[in-house]
Amino acid sequence: MLPIAVSVAEVERRNIDGPAGMTWIAIRMLTGDRQKFYGLLFGIAFSTLLITQQLTIFVNLIERGASGAYNVATADIWVMDPVSRTTDVNFPLPATALDKVRGVPGVSWAVPHLRAGASVRTADGDLEGVTVIGVDDATLIGLPKSMVEGDFAALDNPDAVLIDDVGATRMFPPEISPIGQRLELNDRRAIISGIVDAIPSFTSQVVLYTRYSRALGYVPGTRNRMSFVLVKAVDGVPPEALTQRITQATGLRARTRDEFARDGVDFIIENTGIPLNFGITVALGFIVGVAIVGLTFSLFIRDNIKQFGALKAIGVTNAKIRRMVAAQAGLVGLIGYGLGVLGTIAFIQGFSANPTFKGFYIPWQVPLISLVAVAIILALTGWLALRSVLKTEPAAVFR
Template structure:
C-alpha cells in the first residue's frame, strides 16, 4: 500500500473519529440535561448540572457506534480502494456536470426536507413546555385527568388556595385562570389562550417582554409577538371580548404554541371576563424547599380529592408528549419520503452513467480490474455526491428556516449539532444504497463483447 494511500486512510479515520467525538458530546449533552430549560445554563452558572450514569453510558456507546460506522465507511472507500478508482470516480462525475448537479440536487432536496422538518420538531418541542418550565412555580395543581394545558380542561374550587397554603413546605399559592378565546379581528377569527394571573406577584405572567407594560391593569391585555405580527396588532389597539374592550399595553414573546399564542390579563379581569364564580383552572405552588417537591405533591393529592399535582418538569413533559404522539408518525413518513427520493435520484443518475460508460468499465475488466474494484468506484462516486448534497442541503435549510420564520410567525425552528450529525450519516447512507442500483449492470459487463463492438 502506497504512502499516499496510507495518509488518505489516516485522514479518513481521523475525520471519522472527530465526527464520532462531536456526536458523542452532543449525545452526552442531550441525555445529561433532560430538562430543556437547563440548556441555558450559561446564563446562570450551570444550576442543576448533573451527570447521570445512563447519560454517560448512552452517550459513549452511541458515539462509539457511530464513529466506528463512519470510520469503516471511510476506511473501506479510501484506505482499501485502488488509486485508479478514486481518480476514475472523480473523472466520471466531472465529465457530466449536469448529471452531477442532478444527483447532488436530489440529496440536497432530501437533506433540506429532513432538516426543515427536524428543525420544526425541535422548535415546537422546546416551545411546548417552555412556559411551564420558566414560570417560577415548583408544583402545578390541576383537576384529576387534566394532564396538560392544551387539550384538557381543569376546574378547581377557589378555596383550595387557602387550604393548600396550610400544607407543610408550601410557601406561596397562586391561582391561574385560563380560557381559549377567538377574537374577531376584521372578520377573521384570531385564536388565543387568555391567562389571568396575579399581576403584582408576576407568577404565571409573560416570560419576556418585548415592548410596553409588563403588568396589565383593568381593561388591559398583553399579547404575544407572534400573535401581534400575524394580525398586525400594535400597542394601544383594542380587542373586544364579550362586549368588553381590552387595550393592548404590552407585547411579550416565548408563548407561541403551534395553533395559538398566550395572552395575559390581570386575575381580577379574568374573573370578570370568564365568569367562573368560585373556580379557577390551576394553582401554582412555590415551596420553601424545592427539594421537597415529591413529598408535597403526595401530600396535596392525599389531602384533596379529585386533584392532581405535578412537578414543573412532569407537567412540561406531558405537554411535549402531545407533540410526540401526533407529530412523530407524520414526521417519520415524510422522512422516509425524502430519503427515498434521494436514493432514487442518485440511483437513476448513477445507473445511466454506468450504461454510458460500459465500454470504459469493460476495458478496466480486460486489464485485470475485478468487480469489487469497479464497485469501489461507484461507492466513491456515491460518497462524493452524498457529501456535496449534504453541504448544499444543510446550507439551504438554514436559509429556508430563517426566511420561513419571518413570513410565518408560527414557524418555530431549531437545528442542533446532533441533528446535523445524524442527517450527515443519513445522506451518506442514502448515497451508498443508491450505489447498489447499477451494480448488477456493472457485474454483467463482458470485456470481450466490449472489444468486439
C-alpha cells in the same frame, strides 16, 4: 466520460495498487459526465432538503405544545385536576385547592393561575378568539420573562391587559400600535398596555395576560374557576419528590415544569394527524431520493461499463471496483448533503422574521437523521448499480 485508453493510462501512471490513485480515477470518471454528476447532486440535495426541512418544522411545531409551561419560568410545579392534560385542556379547580397545596411541606409558595378561552371584539368590530391568562395579583407570577414593549407594572392600571407579540401582529396591522387599543371582553373594557415576549402556542392564538381577579370578570363561568396552582419548591427539595408529596396529600395531579411540557407535546402527537402527515412527506423525500439517485447512478454505471471492464482487464479486482464506486457515492453524498442542509438553514433564516416561525431552530438530531437517510440512499442505489459491473467479464471490453 473518459476514453478507455485515457483511463488505463491514468491508472498505470498513478499506480494501480494505490488507493489514492484509484480514488482519483473514480472521481475523474464521475465528474467527466457532468449531466449525471449534477443529476446525482440534485437528487441528494433535494432529498436532504425535504427531509431536513420537514423534520425541523415538525419538531418546532410539536414543541409549541410545551409553550404554556415554559412561558412560566418561575414555577417548578403545576398542580391541576386529575383529568387535566395540558395547559389548554384542563378542568377547573375549587378555590380550596390553593390552601391545600400551600399546606404541603416543602412548598415555598403557591399561587393561582387561570387559563380560559374567550372572544374579543376590537374597536373596529372584528371578532377574535383569544386565550385569557390570569396571573397572581400580588406577585404577577405566571407572566413570561420579558416584555417587547411596555412594563409589567402597567397591569396596575384599570382594565389593563398585556398581549403576546405574535398575537399583536395577528390582531393589528403593522402601521397600528397595539398599545392603548381598546377591546371588548364579555361586555367589559380591556386596554392593551404592553406587549410580552412569549413562546407562541401550538394554535398561535392571541394571548391576553391580566391579573387573576380581573380575569375572573373577563371570562365568567362555573363556580370553580381556577385552572392551575403554580408552586415553587423550597430550596433543597427536589421538584420530583414534591410532586409526589402534593399528589398524596391533596389527591390532585402534580407535574414538574418539564413533565408538564412533555405532556403538551405528547398530547399533540397522540391526538392530531401531524406526525403522520410529516412522516409521509419525509418518506416521500426518501423515495424521491432513491428514485432520482438510483436511476442516475445506474445510467452512469451503464455508460461507463467499458471503463470498468478495462480496469478489470488490467488487474483491478472487484474489491477495488467497490471502493471506487464508494468514493463516487461519497463525493456526491457529501456535496449534495451539504447543499441540502444549507438550503434548510437558508429557509429558516429567510422566514425568521415571520411571526409564524418565531423561535424556529434546527435541532442537532435532525441533520444526523438526514445524514443517515442519505447514507442509506447511496448504499442502496450504489449496490443496485454495482451489480452489473461486478458481473462484467474483462474480455467483453475487447470484443
